[in-house]
Amino acid sequence: MGVAEVLTLTAIADDPLVLTHRLALEGGPEVVFRPLTRADAERLAGFLEGLSPESRRFSTHDGHDLAAAGRLCDAIARYDKLRLVLEEAPAGRIVGLLEFSLDLHPADLVRYQEAGIGLATTDCRFGPTLADDYQGKGVGTQIFPLIADVARRLGRKRIILWGGVLADNPRAIRYYEKNGFRPVRSFIGAGGTRSLDMLLDLDPLPEQ
Template sequence: MSLNLLDVALNPQLLTKELRVQNNKKIILRPLEVKDVKLLSTFLKNLSPKTRKFYTCKSYDYSYAKELCNAINRYDKLRLVVTLKTTKQIISLLEFSFDITNEDYKRFLKYGINLTKNDCRFGPCISDDYQSKGIGSAIFPYIIDVAHKFGRKRIILWGGVLINNKKAIRFYEKKGFKNLGTYENLENGTSLDMIFNI
């Protein structure tokens, strides 16, 4: 049986994992919880203008952090965070959407791909100080495992990845995502659609 959002809200331990990264630092990958508002708002507030360009949110403040924490188990989204074990600081927000929009369906048909209920959208953001330090690579297998536990067979990038976000494109390619094609994302510019087969 696949997991659902209620299972995770009732028992966050189901998706909680302790990992060791560079310099033996311990990090925890776990679902976002209602009590995380302050930690999440600090994470969002500290994102640099460059990272905000690549990871767009409607705002980066306390009210948005509160909105995300209040949205747990309300819609189709699963949000995970990565924290430092010692200080509890949030260093990454990872978002899944288990609902594929009509726009996604239409866009992917142009690539010859028929999205189904077995697909999901994914968007990661690691805080500036922790990018390019192997955190994304360390958590990637567990991200795939989460999608798998939710019964998903493919992952697409949420809104694609901006074509000038070379670091992220390199990251996704290295992890096995396939390039599909580009589209004009009205808010931000040209985006590349990519897909991962689990």
């Protein structure tokens, strides 16, 4: 019995199959949960372009076109980010983008410190976005065990929300709560919007 090996972003880019799962959605199509790859730019652009104004407001991205998608693909294994997609099988349409950052933003450190929580290198940031026609159907909850497993395999012990969740996004707040996140505190974010920090303590990976 030994402690499971921690995955690196380079190892994942070299062998995306280590985090690839095929699953049947309840009452829906089969999907593949897998790391974003460099070949995904056009389909990722299709996903970003298809997001409604409300989804774009709830989940912010640096653009919604092919150039923005290309930047996300170019960033694979180059910085501190791990992005995974949910893809319809066999059609190949991308219907979800699940983003991790292994780096903590100084503003996060300050906010959590003010709430009495010291963030550490074993924490990560997470933000999910599903295509509009996939939202509110339990999909995010169905894939959450896979999301938590990714964080654990990256050697992380806690997940915080990437930039918090907007206070006027009750579905996302409920989603995080039902998947084990606890509210930390609310804050006024960029543009004067009220947001909520939430944190999840992960169970450790079982020994192999």
